[in-house]
Amino acid sequence: MSFQKRLTSGEFVVLAEMNTPKGVDISQLMTNARRIKGRVDAAVVPDMDNGVMRMSAMAGGVLMQQQGLEAIIHLYCRDRNRMALQGDILAAHVLGIQNLVVVNSESMANSDHREAKAVDDLDEVSLLEAIRSLQQGKDLAGFELEGTPTFTTGCTVGAFADDQQMAAELELTRRKVAAGAQYIVTPPVFDVDRCMPFLNAAADLGVPIIATIFLIKSVGIARYMALNEPGAHISEEMIRRIRKAPDRETECLKIAGETIGALKDKVAGVKIETHGWEHRLASILDYAGL
């Protein structure tokens, strides 16, 4: 069943993030794609939105499709103007990519090409409007298209540290949904109970919610996230649990699996970010009971 059909039918959706290489050696990407095939409903392929120059999401998405994995590719506004974005969107459809997710991007100042000129011709809301317009057969200048693309398009919700920021993010997300986002992807969820006020409020948006599961791979990463992402709510208890575990790696996989299990009846699906540990994805899903 396709990602779109699972979303509309209410079937729980499992997505896995798959990063393209910084270079042209795709062997690891291909190996990982084969590992997760059959265990996930689609692969989410980021572009350069985290500020690292790498192979584009378009190529990554096509490679996933060639491996028999449905692809969802990131689109963002920092590096491409409305001409380039629209051209890429048309190309994505022709290359068989049926799903898009419009994401925020890291500032160029925090990228690995800090000297580059940021474009930011459109923003996330106007990019979603552009995707809708293309699907209605017109480009942003109002010209008719020869053949119209179709997509299932989502958006992300930015991270927030307090109630005020959460309200602002929800308001922005409301605009993105009004502009055409058909599903939303949350910031990483580590503490399901503390996430519930957000999930309850986001339910009012009327679109499926996909929760991000960020695989913590070490005590160091847990501490870093707890310190630098106050909205992530990584508790001392969780850090202690990993630290005291006889097999810390396995404990991290269990935590991710348990988080998915706890979210299963609360969200439409999960997007799992394993950050190079795609070979452990099956274990995470086992611990999640999926």
Place this chain on the structure above:
Amino acid sequence: MITAERKPLAEIIDYIDNCRRILLVGCNECVTVCAAGGRKEVAMLASAMQMDFMKRGKTVDIREMTLERQCEPEYVEELAPFIDQVDAVVSMACGCGVQEVVRRFRDKRVYPAVNTQFMGAAERPGVWAERCHGCGNCLLGLTGGICPIARCSKRLMNGPCGGSSKGKCEVSPEIDCVWQLIWDRLKELGIEDRYEEIILAKDWRTERGGGPRKIVREDLAQ
């Protein structure tokens, strides 16, 4: 200077249509020189606004003021005695001036009456042209004192594109090809070899790569 053009009257009226008392504020600097928002333009806009209101059977009380520099706090302070007597401020300064009034009077609505355009110079009376993009890392020393970033339609750094014809730009015959100007200038100065130097990919961090810019002079900052 920073250049500007007055907004259409209808747009300005739309901002303040529900106001009865307006403080209309010009600036004696750049917008006076480019005839967009100085004392004379303030008087003309005030009359136009009055007439528009009257035609629609409404009245508006407009106080006219023109500050020495609307982008500096000490001059913006001159508005303080009058600010509580008005419903809104309409500024004829550039965007810097508008925002300085906003910063000082946070509870007052402030509307722009001009569209700020570019940093430019007067080519002849009544004609202003873009000269500087404010990229933060001036290249004029390499290009004969003529800026390809501000004056080339494609911001090309290493010579003209194929659209340069008879010294003009393909975008419009009104636009000089800046690389023709640069070449002519280098030749006049006898330093044509400068043209052979390749300008590598520009470092845009000094433009907006690091977000909104700020200059802090430690010796002057208080």
